[in-house]
Amino acid sequence: MIKLIATAAFGLEAVVKREVIALGVSDISVLDGRVDFSGELSDIAKANIWLRSADRVLLNMGEFNANTFDELFEGTKALPWEEWIPENGKFTVTGKSVRSRLFSVPDCQAIVKKAVVERLKTRYKTEWFKEDGPEYKIQIGLLKDRATLTIDTSGPGLHKRGYRPIASPAPLKETLASALISLTYWRGDRVLLDPVCGSGTIPIECALMAKNIAPGLNRAFVSETWPCMPGRLWKDARAEAKAVEIADIQPQIFGSDIDPKAVELAKRNTIKAGVGDFIRFETKALKDITLPGRYGITVCNPPYAERLGSAAEVGRLYKDMRSVFAPDATWSLNVITPDEFFEKTYGKKADAKRKLFNGRIKTDYYQYAGEKPGRNR
Ligand SMILES: C[S@@+](CC[C@H](N)C(=O)[O-])C[C@H]1O[C@@H](n2cnc3c(N)ncnc32)[C@H](O)[C@@H]1O
Structure with missing residues (x-):
């Protein structure tokens, strides 16, 4: 051992x-x-x-x-x-x-x-x-x-999956994106939406999870070069991972962003990640979104005032979130932001709040739980 x-x-x-x-x-x-x-x-x-x-x-x-x-x-x-x-x-x-x-x-x-x-x-x-x-x-x-x-044993950090060579101005680490999804009630049959998707990290990680695709399947690791790690160990692990991918599931994953260049980039990254058929992207301002179905889960990292956009623009965006998501009580909203006043501007206290780091930035993950499917369906 x-x-x-x-x-x-x-x-x-x-x-x-x-x-x-x-x-x-x-x-x-x-x-x-x-x-x-x-x-x-x-x-x-x-x-x-x-x-x-x-x-x-x-x-x-x-x-x-x-x-x-x-x-x-x-x-x-x-x-x-x-x-x-x-x-x-x-x-x-x-x-x-x-x-x-x-x-x-x-x-x-x-x-x-x-x-x-x-x-x-x-x-x-x-x-x-x-x-x-x-x-x-x-x-x-x-x-x-x-x-x-x-x-x-890893070499480059595990967030480097290989599908995101170029990212939008403030991308989320792939490892954090997948953790944000794991911290929600999302399962393969639930709708997931990122309305400020940037380079598409959250929808891509979600698609990989839905299809049970191993995140490190298409990259190399430093310990692959070690003589004590026979090549067959890696070959077998990759073959086993391929064998458990789920083919017959069509996940319902949506991403949108106001910036057409970000959406183009997200689409390219999605294809690179091998999940191009499972995510629908569109260029759209958050305020114009129509919710794609019911009992959906939104996971997003809106722009941080200190990195992108002005404080007033970011405040406006939080208010738009309230008017888009709050009317449907079946939707859950999960937002990661360093903005201490998020709840105040959004206009509601979160059901759960968790301290996390986005790189070096101290953030909170604000979680608003929607109704569970089954109860009122
Ligand atoms: C922090 S980035 C998201 C990064 C993304 N998670 C990624 O991994 O690349 C925030 C995104 O919000 C988008 N955005 C800003 N205002 C918006 C609005 N009103 N409606 C939709 N998207 C908006 C920006 O274009 C930017 O791509």
Whole structure:
């Protein structure tokens, strides 16, 4: 068994935990910003290919108390680096230290690098490493004097699905978009609408979920280049993912935006993501929208006054939202925004409010629940 960590943005740990459970792995535990679990080598491939809301998958090499540089050196040297890093492996060390005696991150990085080199020197019986082979990004994390040593298995962050090479001016991270959908009552048979869709991230992530398409199916991961990860593990994980895609579902997903260029971009990205047939896009101002059906779910990130548009325009948009969505009590509205006065301008207190980060921006996710289908249908 190997120990793995799925890193999660602040506030999304519970969503990532659900995704980790779905992988069928064991020993799952949740900590701030991460979900730990144990699995087989093949779970490195599965986790990278399947996790929708996690930022990356790390291999947890070991944890130990490190109050002094000596303890850090010896603890690092005792770990089995040679099981993962080949003789020609190229490795870098990054670090962070929170509330720990060893607070100089550059010194900790240098010590970890030296300890790994010492370990590999004795194992490979050499004094000199060319470092011209596959890449290994080691991280030393110190939290309250406890060191955690990891190797990144993902490479570019998991939000890089490969379908969005170009984005609109203020795009939402794909990982956050899928988490926003998971935090609603949306299921494959419910209508989903993003009336300010920009480059289409929310509708695209929703279509991938509806069709059970693995988000990482069409991209590469750094651990694919590692000799210890046989190519067949990746081939099998991708074949298994293809086999569970749902063909016979026609999801009802809608996206619109006032900007025709954004809509064009959204359409292009949708085709790249392989879900071009499942989303209907149109150029339309939010105030002119006709709701596409009943019991629908709106998930959106309207423009932030500090990034796009003026405060007055953004305020007008919130009021338009109220007049479009409030008349139909079967619709749910879910809005992510850093605007502390959203509820005041919108004119109603949210049923739930959750703190999340959109990149570095502190935001709230305001959720207004609509009537559930079945009760009044
Ligand atoms: C923050 S961006 C949305 C980003 C999107 N989620 C993405 O991932 O690319 C906000 C979008 O709202 C659109 N917008 C602004 N005012 C609008 C209005 N009155 N009606 C419809 N769309 C509007 C902008 O054109 C912009 O694309």
